[in-house]
Amino acid sequence: MKCPFCGADETAVADTRINDDGDIVRRRRRCLTCDKRFTTYERAGLRLPQVIKKNGSRVDFDREKLAASLWLALRKRPVSVDAVEAAIARIEEKLLALGERELASEKLGEMVMRELKKLDKVAYVRFASVYRNFEDVDEFSKVIREVSPEVPHPTQPLGR
Structure with missing residues (x-):
């Protein structure tokens, strides 16, 4: 694996972890030339x-x-x-x-x-x-109400 910082070919794996599902391997690597660290992800x-x-x-x-x-x-x-x-x-x-x-x-x-x-x-x-691609504020308000039901509709009074 080439170092993304200096381009050197020599890197070492410092740590390897597999995600909970077992389908992605996360590797922490260290460049043997510039000593910087970076992460790679491996998947099928x-x-x-x-x-x-x-x-x-x-x-x-x-x-x-x-x-x-x-x-x-x-x-x-x-x-x-x-x-x-x-x-x-x-x-x-x-x-x-x-x-x-x-x-x-x-x-x-x-x-x-x-x-x-x-x-x-x-x-x-x-x-x-x-x-x-919302065309007006009502479309925007509808989505906000969708994720936050306590937001009143624009035609409703603010005090409940």
Whole structure:
């Protein structure tokens, strides 16, 4: 494994852990040249479905793009890297379980929203507002009420 900091080929494994499901190996590594530490994740390479975008084009499923979308929604939120990795793993497991060769991007987006709802409600609302392309405040309010039922409807008086 090359060091991401200096590019050296010689690294040593300092610690190895397997996640609770037993399908991901997390390794802490140390570069023998610059002595910096980094983490790698190892998982079985399986063929995931192609994603059919709204314009009809097809692209390969991209784990890094999925992770970037989750991290963008979770920006400055108190969610651990391990929790996000687990959410990504659950999405990939669901995709594999479908057994489909292709998947509509909308279906993938709904899977992401379900995982974000479990991880962090603020991130869920952020993602939903972009993903569902809200046109007005009422649509936004509806999603907020969905995750926080104690928020009154705009037509209801604030005092209960």
